[in-house]
Amino acid sequence: MQHSSSSDNRPVAKIGSKNSFYYLLNRLSFFYFMLKYCMSIGLISGSGLYEIDGLKVCGEKPVETQFGAPSAPYRLGEIESIPVTFLPRHGFPHSIPPHKVNYRANIQGFKLLGIDRIIAVTAVGSINPDIKPGSIIIPDQIIDFTYGSRESTFYDSGKVVHVDFTEPYCREMRSSIISAAHKTDINVYERGSYICVNGPRLETAAEIEFFRRSGADIVGMTAMPEAVLSRELEICYCGICIATNFAAGITNERLTTSEVIETMNASTERLKTLLKAAIAEIPQNRSCGCKDALKDSGL
Numbered sequence: 001m002q003h004s005s006s007s008d009n010r011p012v013a014k015i016g017s018k019n020s021f022y023y024l025l026n027r028l029s030f031f032y033f034m035l036k037y038c039m040s041i042g043l044i045s046g047s048g049l050y051e052i053d054g055l056k057v058c059g060e061k062p063v064e065t066q067f068g069a070p071s072a073p074y075r076l077g078e079i080e081s082i083p084v085t086f087l088p089r090h091g092f093p094h095s096i097p098p099h100k101v102n103y104r105a106n107i108q109g110f111k112l113l114g115i116d117r118i119i120a121v122t123a124v125g126s127i128n129p130d131i132k133p134g135s136i137i138i139p140d141q142i143i144d145f146t147y148g149s150r151e152s153t154f155y156d157s158g159k160v161v162h163v164d165f166t167e168p169y170c171r172e173m174r175s176s177i178i179s180a181a182h183k184t185d186i187n188v189y190e191r192g193s194y195i196c197v198n199g200p201r202l203e204t205a206a207e208i209e210f211f212r213r214s215g216a217d218i219v220g221m222t223a224m225p226e227a228v229l230s231r232e233l234e235i236c237y238c239g240i241c242i243a244t245n246f247a248a249g250i251t252n253e254r255l256t257t258s259e260v261i262e263t264m265n266a267s268t269e270r271l272k273t274l275l276k277a278a279i280a281e282i283p284q285n286r287s288c289g290c291k292d293a294l295k296d297s298g299l
């Protein structure tokens with residue numbers, strides 16, 4: 001797919017024509033937002049988490065990107081006086097399956113709003129028998145099984161960029177979340193390998209056994225390409241995963257989506273407490289490598 005780009009071939013924003021009234025209005029409200037929200041955390045929510053207690057919503061911001069529309073208008077709000085920009089990944093109401101999410105539009109939309117840090121909440125199946133349903137995992141690694149089936153780069157024409165992805169999740173944000181978990185006495189798995197599948201079907205028992213032998217702890221359908229697209233735009237990205245079920249074949253139970261939603265619902269209070277504490281814990285200035293991800297990445 002073609003997309004417009006600046007002279008150095010980095011993707012650029014395109015919100016309407018430059019001379020239009022709506023363009024000016026958009027820029028004005030953008031600058032107002034930037035003034036008010038000198039530091040904002042992006043929050044992508046997954047299945048079962050559409051509202052956050054304590055999130056004071058101040059407005060909505062529909063954004064159009066060069067890749068089309070994000071899953072929903074961004075909700076601008078505050079948690080404990082910290083500006084938060086919230087996007088339900090599957091739309092509101094939930095209608096977009098994981099393989100149809102416009103990941104490029106979602107991540108570029110955050111960038112256009114000036115967001116440089118994203119926390120992504122996702123439901124996952126547990127492959128590791130120690131990780132029981134209801135557990136919270138802060139993953140540190142990703143294995144990508146969606147590769148080739150989703151638009152997974154901003155650099156598919158023009159400049160050739162190979163972004164470093166050794167550590168797919170932002171180290172600084174992970175440690176802020178882990179320290180928030182300690183402070184709030186919430187048990188979390190402090191690391192884990194997330195294998196991302198295309199879905200929408202669930203896995204076979206043989207696939208899960210194969211993933212387990214490959215070192216995966218949890219399986220989900222959305223961390224990729226979200227994580228790599230964020231890295232390509234030098235946005236810090238980290239995940240908070242809720243194990244909603246044991247993955248196929250780990251127990252003899254048949255998997256149901258109602259089990260996923262029920263476990264997610266049962267975990268939301270802990271999740272919200274963790275989110276609030278984590279958002280307050282993230283330092284104002286970034287000192288991780290994500291902000292310089294494009295340095296020395298081009299050919």
Ligand code: HPA
Nearest residue numbers: 123124125219220221247
């Ligand atoms: N597999 C894939 N994605 C999931 C699962 C699962 O078992 N549970 C929640 N998301």
